[in-house]
Amino acid sequence: MSYRNFPQWLEQLQFQAFTKGERQLVLLVGDACWVKELLEINHKKQTTDDLLVFSLHPELVSTIDTKHFSQQLGSENNRILFSCVEGSMAETLKLDAFAALSGTLVAGGVMFIWLDKPLEAAIEQTHLMSLKYFYQELINNKNLVTVQKTSDQTTHQVFPEIECGFKISPSLEAEYLYQTKTQEQQTAVEKIITVSQGHRNRPLVLTADRGRGKSSALAIACVQLLENNNAQGNENLNIIITAQHIRSLSVFYSQISRSFFDVDAEFTYVKNSKTSINHRFGSVTFIAIDQLIHESDSLDVSLLLVDEAASIPVNLLTELVVRYSRIVFSSTVHGYEGAGRGFTLKFQQKLKQIMPQWRSFHMHEPIRWRVDDPLEEFVFDSCLLNAKLAELPVMEELSQIHNAQKSLRFSHLSSKELVDDTKLLRQVFSVLVTAHYQTSPNDISLMLDNNSAHIFIVKLEDNVVGVALLLEEGCNNSADIQAVESNQRRLKNQFIPQSLLTHCGFTESFSYQYLRILRIAIHPQYHGCGFGHHFMKNLQVFAKNQHVDFIGASFGANAQLLKFWQNEGYQIARIGFTKDKASGEHSALVLCAVSDKAQFFERKIISEFYSSFDYLLTDEYKSLAPQLVWQVLHHSPNKSLPQLSGHQLSSIADFINKKRQFSHCVRALHYWSLLHCKESYRPGALLLIERILQKKSVENICFNHQLTGKKMLNEALIQYISQHQAT
Numbered sequence: 001m002s003y004r005n006f007p008q009w010l011e012q013l014q015f016q017a018f019t020k021g022e023r024q025l026v027l028l029v030g031d032a033c034w035v036k037e038l039l040e041i042n043h044k045k046q047t048t049d050d051l052l053v054f055s056l057h058p059e060l061v062s063t064i065d066t067k068h069f070s071q072q073l074g075s076e077n078n079r080i081l082f083s084c085v086e087g088s089m090a091e092t093l094k095l096d097a098f099a100a101l102s103g104t105l106v107a108g109g110v111m112f113i114w115l116d117k118p119l120e121a122a123i124e125q126t127h128l129m130s131l132k133y134f135y136q137e138l139i140n141n142k143n144l145v146t147v148q149k150t151s152d153q154t155t156h157q158v159f160p161e162i163e164c165g166f167k168i169s170p171s172l173e174a175e176y177l178y179q180t181k182t183q184e185q186q187t188a189v190e191k192i193i194t195v196s197q198g199h200r201n202r203p204l205v206l207t208a209d210r211g212r213g214k215s216s217a218l219a220i221a222c223v224q225l226l227e228n229n230n231a232q233g234n235e236n237l238n239i240i241i242t243a244q245h246i247r248s249l250s251v252f253y254s255q256i257s258r259s260f261f262d263v264d265a266e267f268t269y270v271k272n273s274k275t276s277i278n279h280r281f282g283s284v285t286f287i288a289i290d291q292l293i294h295e296s297d298s299l300d301v302s303l304l305l306v307d308e309a310a311s312i313p314v315n316l317l318t319e320l321v322v323r324y325s326r327i328v329f330s331s332t333v334h335g336y337e338g339a340g341r342g343f344t345l346k347f348q349q350k351l352k353q354i355m356p357q358w359r360s361f362h363m364h365e366p367i368r369w370r371v372d373d374p375l376e377e378f379v380f381d382s383c384l385l386n387a388k389l390a391e392l393p394v395m396e397e398l399s400q401i402h403n404a405q406k407s408l409r410f411s412h413l414s415s416k417e418l419v420d421d422t423k424l425l426r427q428v429f430s431v432l433v434t435a436h437y438q439t440s441p442n443d444i445s446l447m448l449d450n451n452s453a454h455i456f457i458v459k460l461e462d463n464v465v466g467v468a469l470l471l472e473e474g475c476n477n478s479a480d481i482q483a484v485e486s487n488q489r490r491l492k493n494q495f496i497p498q499s500l501l502t503h504c505g506f507t508e509s510f511s512y513q514y515l516r517i518l519r520i521a522i523h524p525q526y527h528g529c530g531f532g533h534h535f536m537k538n539l540q541v542f543a544k545n546q547h548v549d550f551i552g553a554s555f556g557a558n559a560q561l562l563k564f565w566q567n568e569g570y571q572i573a574r575i576g577f578t579k580d581k582a583s584g585e586h587s588a589l590v591l592c593a594v595s596d597k598a599q600f601f602e603r604k605i606i607s608e609f610y611s612s613f614d615y616l617l618t619d620e621y622k623s624l625a626p627q628l629v630w631q632v633l634h635h636s637p638n639k640s641l642p643q644l645s646g647h648q649l650s651s652i653a654d655f656i657n658k659k660r661q662f663s664h665c666v667r668a669l670h671y672w673s674l675l676h677c678k679e680s681y682r683p684g685a686l687l688l689i690e691r692i693l694q695k696k697s698v699e700n701i702c703f704n705h706q707l708t709g710k711k712m713l714n715e716a717l718i719q720y721i722s723q724h725q726a727t
Contacts, residue, residue, distance in 0.1 A: 066097065
């Protein structure tokens with residue numbers, strides 16, 4: 001069949017895709033003027049009503065904010081144009097945006113990818129390894145349709161043939177309860193209702209890939225619960241929903257409105273707010289996570305829904321579990337927000353410990369397109385969203401672990417090696433994503449395109465069991481350093497020296513060369529086998545051979561993780577004053593001097609940190625976990641520790657013997673506590689830290705340690721100090 005023009009051809013292509021219940025990927029090869037003419041993009045506004053454009057190229061203006069593309073999640077599109085043409089604004093391929101926007105396409109939709117040259121030529125000419133990789137994936141995609149500009153202007157544009165004789169996908173015609181779209185979505189709604197009406201303290205973890213309707217399932221369940229609440233003879237239901245960002249709940253609130261309409265129910269928005277809904281038998285209200293934690297005693301919550309839980313730090317999710325008895329956690333497990341597998345590995349392990357009767361349900365079947373949709377398969381393959389950890393042999397005997405340690409092979413990989421061996425790239429990425437809470441497709445570009453990056457792996461036989469990504473840091477440009485010092489700019493790939501200069505005041509920080517460990521991960525099956533220690537030693541050898549002065553890292557600090565780094569010889573340079581949004585913890589910067597000239601500077605950094613640490617415990621560090629405080633103080637240098645005078649020893653004895661009040665002896669107790677933290681860990685030391693060093697409120701301490709009041713708290717302090725004073 002021949003097509004007179006592009007609109008006719010595109011209409012037929014989309015009709016075919018719609019009847020199959022799938023989306024189509026189309027590659028457009030030609031210059032910007034040709035693409036705009038082909039897609040009928042307005043030459044003045046460079047926009048079109050039914051086409052979403054994502055572009056960093058100056059000749060093709062984006063119709064959305066390219067930095068906040070995630071705001072499109074939850075919307076529905078029929079046509080998207082994604083530019084892969086390298087322009088002056090594009091430093092690398094935005095795989096996060098490509099993956100996220102593809103999730104907004106409905107069945108019958110088309111994802112256009114624009115290139116100004118054929119794929120083979122693009123692979124040869126690009127300097128970005130991530131683009132080479134992506135273009136190779138396009139070449140290997142059997143479902144790709146290519147439309148290329150005709151070189152001869154006298155020849156009519158030729159469009160690819162479209163097959164005929166296809167059947168309508170039966171999954172698009174089925175009907176389910178509650179106006180749900182799939183059997184799995186119906187089941188999810190029923191499981192959410194069970195959390196509300198069944199036994200307490202049995203949280204549900206609802207997971208899915210994007211486009212499965214989990215957020216809509218939350219909304220449908222809310223409507224069903226409210227509509228049927230009167231029949232149950234219960235009091236009004238107060239349903240609370242929370243998320244990292246309220247804008248990510250657009251699908252939820254849109255579905256609530258539709259579901260109320262479907263059951264012909266009345267509802268009102270509270271004070272013109274689109275996030276607080278009143279119903280005759282209850283309400284649905286958005287409350288921020290911090291408020292849910294800090295005001296849990298005063299809030300009346302019948303059911304708590306946590307959407308996109310993978311984007312919320314594990315420690316905050318754990319706080320919610322402890323405070324609320326009926327919770328549903330909903331999240332994308334390996335979708336476009338990243339973090340999915342970190343959520344699975346970390347939070348669900350925590351749930352097993354504190355709430356063993358938790359339940360889970362995973363939704364496989366998509367709603368907006370059919371199963372095995374060709375575009376989704378390409379996105380998962382090219383963005384490594386389906387890179388799975390290998391199942392490796394279990395090692396239980398110490399002899400097996402020792403033999404394995406001797407067989408480990410350490411390798412330094414180039415970007416080219418990874419692009420040429422996509423099987424190896426998938427192995428590397430599958431391990432790497434376990435290292436960080438919010439790994440995303442953009443980390444492919446970080447690995448492959450950054451000239452300052454180094455990729456290392458540890459192999460056991462043919463399996464990748466460890467991965468590390470390091471960045472070179474250090475700058476000799478005096479003008480740039482001066483700009484940093486005067487707070488006029490921040491340099492890329494200079495995190496450690498900038499932090500030492502701007503936060504710690506070390507003007508000599510740029511006189512040294514650094515390697516920063518950006519990510520490091522060991523295959524979860526082999527945690528505790530000593531592979532991480534082996535890996536770290538090899539990284540230090542590499543740093544020394546490269547004549548680097550320091551090797552360092554920055555991470556969300558908790559006691560267990562900091563202990564690992566300290567055991568490897570790393571010293572604390574800084575702990576941030578505020579909690580990191582991604583990890584929910586204070587960031588720690590740790591360093592290990594590699595060169596001889598770095599030794600003195602390292603001692604200077606350590607001394608400066610510990611000289612102020614205990615003073616800050618009553619202010620900026622008051623919210624630090626006491627276990628973390630103990631871990632920090634346990635490694636404090638002896639020179640930073642106080643010496644107890646005879647009078648101070650008498651003050652401690654007076655407190656123990658109840659001769660003097662706590663406040664009269666607190667300075668001596670403060671010094672004693674600092675010295676005590678250098679000894680072996682005892683759980684009772686946490687009480688000292690909170691009461692004496694951090695000076696938390698009596699109410700807060702009593703709640704944390706299950707004490708009845710100030711009198712019981714003082715008795716606990718006296719008992720503990722009297723038992724350990726002589727040790």
